[in-house]
Amino acid sequence: MIKVGIIGATGYAGGELVRILMNHKDVEIKWYGSRSYIDKKYFQVYRNMFEIVEDVCKDDNINELADQVDVIFTATPQGFLAGILTEEILNKVKIVDLSADYRIKDVAVYEKWYGIEHKSPQFIEEAVYGLCEINRGKINEKTRLVANPGCYTTCSILTAYPLVKEGLIDASTLIVDAKSGTSGAGRGAKVPNLYCEVNENIKAYGVASHRHTPEIEEQLGYAGGKEVVLNFTPHLVPMNRGILVTEYATLVKKADGSLPTYEEIKAAYDKYYANEKFVRVLEKGECPETKWVEGSNYVDVNFVIDERTGRIIMMGALDNLVKGAAGQAVQNMNILFGLDEAAGLDLIPCFP
Amino acid sequence: MIKVGIIGATGYAGGELVRILMNHKDVEIKWYGSRSYIDKKYFQVYRNMFEIVEDVCKDDNINELADQVDVIFTATPQGFLAGILTEEILNKVKIVDLSADYRIKDVAVYEKWYGIEHKSPQFIEEAVYGLCEINRGKINEKTRLVANPGCYTTCSILTAYPLVKEGLIDASTLIVDAKSGTSGAGRGAKVPNLYCEVNENIKAYGVASHRHTPEIEEQLGYAGGKEVVLNFTPHLVPMNRGILVTEYATLVKKADGSLPTYEEIKAAYDKYYANEKFVRVLEKGECPETKWVEGSNYVDVNFVIDERTGRIIMMGALDNLVKGAAGQAVQNMNILFGLDEAAGLDLIPCFP
């Protein structure tokens, strides 16, 4: 039985971790950390957990926690983990960090986009970027620190990855137009997240400045073997869960000047995803819908070639709280402990 | 391994049966019946099932189906099962009927409220009304036919049952004001169910004439030991899932003329539900919310005593597709086959 602690258990991602781990047979949650609700019953914060979770919320004393559990999930604000992490902690416990603290290898880039100083850059090198389908080979029972990818990022990268990797698109032309449900904004009480402000409304935000941009660029840069600079534009959509990305790029013409065919592009996706349980390459002509993956760990991807413009339109959909946060974190935990990667993640998408 | 057939697998309740049964370890779905989509891949009707269900939809030949499976779920329009059911079929297979065909014992009442002739009244007597928490004692491995309760009905009955049973309220004063998500209206393409007609809107419908009324009256009549006539008013709410009932009744005064206390009412609820996994009597002061049970088989109930009017306000919430349809059907199946009643129903409510 793997003993688990969660710091930030009362945010939306923390709540989703609890939902998933409650049905994971090899796991026992020992610590529900929540600075805001210390000593309150967890089910009093999330009433859906009434008669399911009896524990009370504890503080975020990571040193004490590290003695009691095998793995800690940190679903905490940017900078929190970086500010408290020590070699001593990492010697005692594995950490899957759902924040961005260790996702970006270049600390200057992190500090520029996040606007905060990184307090423990010495662990960045060691941290594995936990995009399981791409990096699982780098994660094993010796790994101490996993940087769990962001929601926008997971969706954006997986949607374009095979084509960047195979050199089928010109990555310098890549544009990512992303649409997210509102749970991505967290449970903080702010006017722009009130029901009446979000409902019956759609808007872009963080245009040309959203923090997930360098994370996407870095990972696609590794895939393509050279630096990628791209446009990423997030939008807020009136729904609870789900991210949809629509990505545009110019196709690299073949030697004879023609565009790659549908079959050639499809083959590239299949090369990387045919054996991936959690990435579904849809049938020709089907556009991903966030509803088809809701509540599950799936990412659905597909594409359309536009012969007129020479561009390809790639699309991807996932549940931002599952594959975009808690589900992927559990997937990483499974790999860390040598379990079946899908353990506890047999979540059938819920429709309607 | 229990072999299962579903007739009406492509309606919303049928889809939910598939979602639940896919994670039920003792079950194998052998037949996805759908008159509208014969020979079509099931996942082409419900794209969430892509790479999860590979089967094609079959017709609704119940005689053939009865030879192949152990239990049939019928999620079909009113009158369908009554029109085709035979002794021969019941000798071969168990049936859990999600329609109303065998719920009402008085065939005249059925025919009046549903406006159709009952084609096989000879099976009504035998059918067990599958409200598990109340009738599980009547269901066993010899039971051939279970009439699975309706969504409004399950919620309405369970919310008032202990108080009617214990004589704490005057059942002749009972008023049920019910609010339902839109999946209860089914997947038929009708203008009133279009997004733009339902969204940003609420309305009552079927006022004083809704078909679930006699079902509630009959069951509460059994509980109280005398006929119950009540008001039931359903409302359509702009959300996918969930039913909330708000019920009003005059409390029966005690011998000294005083009203029952909070503790006395609470004791009545606990008497019937304290050991029920799927009925949660909330903490004092908490009002049930449909979101707290979404995707799960729970019913949440609670109450407030109004000293000023001498009435009690009872509230109940469930997911109309789970405890109000497919989940309860699986619960009945578990009882029929002697399995753990909660097998396959360890569904944690999904929030947000």
Add this chain to the structure above:
Amino acid sequence: MIKVGIIGATGYAGGELVRILMNHKDVEIKWYGSRSYIDKKYFQVYRNMFEIVEDVCKDDNINELADQVDVIFTATPQGFLAGILTEEILNKVKIVDLSADYRIKDVAVYEKWYGIEHKSPQFIEEAVYGLCEINRGKINEKTRLVANPGCYTTCSILTAYPLVKEGLIDASTLIVDAKSGTSGAGRGAKVPNLYCEVNENIKAYGVASHRHTPEIEEQLGYAGGKEVVLNFTPHLVPMNRGILVTEYATLVKKADGSLPTYEEIKAAYDKYYANEKFVRVLEKGECPETKWVEGSNYVDVNFVIDERTGRIIMMGALDNLVKGAAGQAVQNMNILFGLDEAAGLDLIPCFP
């Protein structure tokens, strides 16, 4: 040109006042009062007003304001106006108060339900309860203070008023089950009003304790000529605007023991509403929908008689920000100044 000041111009009701008054030909808004946004451009608080309103927000100095305008609308928290109102102010300016401070004649009742001391009870007697369809005879150019009714209250009272007034129902049996959109909760940043908490959810709140209860009771008491005690249960619905009430009462039997007929009840509604522009008694069989009145000053009402239980089910729908707040306030202003009562209120309901 009537000069108008608004205190609380940046709440949802204040914003709706601005929307309506901008198209009122006889009105000029001179003062956008907002304690939270002093010196900020009004359109920076409500971006829909960009290039429409150029003014900046001012403080809530009612004494200074009273010198500059003919009428003040106060869309302020409970107790605010009562705490600052003076004879001197009322001698200079008319006030339409959208808060509850002067709605309830019995100050003890006010203080009990609102839990605050009333700081200026000397003005309660003078204040006219501005439910225009019922009290317009009491409002004229000499009136100084109008207590504008609440949203739940307007809907609840108008739906039952003719039947209570005519003695057709037993008011002691009256139960009001009300459903409201989320704008009624205001623009305060609180977790329960976040998009993800309200969306896909419905719940009751304030059960047997909501502050609008005594206001409904008092007004229906006047109508029926004797005290009324009733149940009022509000519910929060995932939509921006709209209130629907479903009301239940036992019909008073006629001398021969029979129930009143549809025609007799309809005649009672028509007696009071046939000439009312803003109250629409729907055609037989039609149930009010909040969508049909959205954005307008209409109240739609209708009823169904249930012969089985001897009860009548009354239904009413309005837009909580218009007839339930700003629209009715403008209607009162029109009466106060001798204008056409409907001036500026020719708002066609917006569908979809």
Add this chain to the structure above:
Amino acid sequence: MIKVGIIGATGYAGGELVRILMNHKDVEIKWYGSRSYIDKKYFQVYRNMFEIVEDVCKDDNINELADQVDVIFTATPQGFLAGILTEEILNKVKIVDLSADYRIKDVAVYEKWYGIEHKSPQFIEEAVYGLCEINRGKINEKTRLVANPGCYTTCSILTAYPLVKEGLIDASTLIVDAKSGTSGAGRGAKVPNLYCEVNENIKAYGVASHRHTPEIEEQLGYAGGKEVVLNFTPHLVPMNRGILVTEYATLVKKADGSLPTYEEIKAAYDKYYANEKFVRVLEKGECPETKWVEGSNYVDVNFVIDERTGRIIMMGALDNLVKGAAGQAVQNMNILFGLDEAAGLDLIPCFP
């Protein structure tokens, strides 16, 4: 008094025409044409119009209608008007066509994208493309036929027009990612438009093949003085009204190799829109939100320059039923009859 006939009065765009024209002082609606609801009271189709519109629906006999009115709005399916329009009709009455029949000058392009034969290409040349802000100079009292632009199109063109016209962007790099509320899909009863299918969901559709593409290309081609080929991707968003477009293009560098500045781009927008009542160029840093224009005839536009990629991100928002359909049609009618262009269009955006 301008006499108006509407063919297709019971679709969503037709309903919006009625809502707007009811408050237009110079207009009288003489004919509510609706093939599906002939002889039915209009308010029985749209209950919001109860006690507002008393007329019954009539057929779509355009010849008879042309004798009775001054202008006909056709809110009809593609090909309908083209199939019945004659010289005789145009000699009697002006027509504002909300369908696409006369929007595209090249009939071959029309027939390719719409997949139907054009039955009256002889009128295409004469028809004026009624994008008022750009083409009002071509519309006057002699104009007989106005092709009212589509909803996606109006938003897409106006958002990019000044920059294409001024040569500030490379039009060959233009990508339009558009998001629409569901009323754009019409009132037809189809499964994909059901509440439960649209709610809590977002998807792209018509990728690289949507019919509005050539209309955008043609108009921006005129603006830029050369053919434009672009990507247009529409998405369905769970809200009733509103279109948001996010457009991407590479900025044309200045002679010194630098990018245009914010001020230069802003000046280009102001050159065309500073005096336009219905186009609002937002303050720096503000992203358009569909909610800020809901119910009104405004288009809100703004932009962000991304120095990193050399691209500009342009954004535009409008209400698809107003500026995207009925509002613009009324604006065109006003121009046709020499009225104030904004007559009847003083619609304040409704928030929340």
